[in-house]
């Protein structure tokens with residue numbers, strides 16, 4: 275281990291984005307301190323670096339002493355902590371707004387040089403969704419408290435282990451139809467997880483005179499319906515695409531939210547009412563020097579497992 279390696283603290287590294295980011299950071303020789311609720315379940319992160327390059331810390335993100343222990347000696351911090359739905363114990367406002375506030379204060383105290391925070395595309399004043407409201411509040415907390423921060427707002431992120439394509443492909447295994455919420459007209463700019471990881475690495479190296487908020491979308495916009503059609507083509511399945519009006523989707527979501535890992539919540543229906551594409555008001559992936567991968571170049575590499583004959587189907 276060299277002493278001149280930069281040390282990075284990552285919160286939420288055990289998730290989808292974190293795993294892809296970890297490979298890029300360790301290849302670049304960073305030392306990584308990972309804050310996680312359960313280090314014993316995150317052992318799969320360790321082989322992504324050299325022996326000793328990745329350290330796991332059992333962390334309650336609302337306990338300042340736990341957070342300080344992770345931040346100690348770190349130059350750079352990345353916050354990937356996020357949830358898609360609320361539970362009895364996990365509330366959007368706590369995870370997306372209160373934690374960034376606490377983190378920024380502690381970053382100031384410790385003397386961290388740069389913080390990269392992952393928000394979400396589509397945040398704006400007055401959004402009905404509590405997910406979006408909390409993400410916006412988190413951004414404001416960060417900008418008010420810690421000046422050397424960069425906020426990245428990804429659209430729908432795809433790649434191996436993504437929740438979007440894998441979930442709908444799983445449904446297509448047993449269901450003769452896939453739902454088109456609100457008629458499937460809203461648009462996304464799906465962005466490859468590897469490109470988000472590259473953007474985070476670039477953002478870590480930005481200086482203070484460069485923009486603070488980036489909207490990260492892929493090279494093309496697609497409607498929800500087009501995404502379902504691409505998916506069905508790739509997994510070689512014919513399924514009915516059934517338009518579901520927002521009102522009916524909302525009604526169904528009141529029941530669906532009660533199952534563990536709910537497929538749809540009333541709050542998500544609110545998110546799905548608006549396009550999730552880059553607005554043109556902020557710099558993008560291209561401004562970070564990254565030309566995004568297309569769905570067509572990446573999706574076939576991991577979604578084949580849902581074809582009847584698998585990779586040879």
Ligand SMILES: NC(=O)c1ccc[n+]([C@@H]2O[C@H](COP(=O)([O-])OP(=O)(O)OC[C@H]3O[C@@H](n4cnc5c(N)ncnc54)[C@H](OP(=O)(O)O)[C@@H]3O)[C@@H](O)[C@H]2O)c1
Nearest residue numbers: 286287288289290291310311354355356392394428430431
């Ligand atoms: N995936 C997308 O399409 C997408 C799109 C836009 C924005 N984003 C944002 O990008 C970030 C990363 O997304 P992802 O897809 O990688 O999410 P993910 O796979 O669900 O991972 C989220 C991470 O958050 C951590 N976390 C959740 N609740 C926590 C709590 N109470 N205490 C401590 N840690 C907690 C988990 O850490 P541990 O389990 O290790 O403790 C987990 O590793 C999130 O902020 C998300 O909102 C994602």
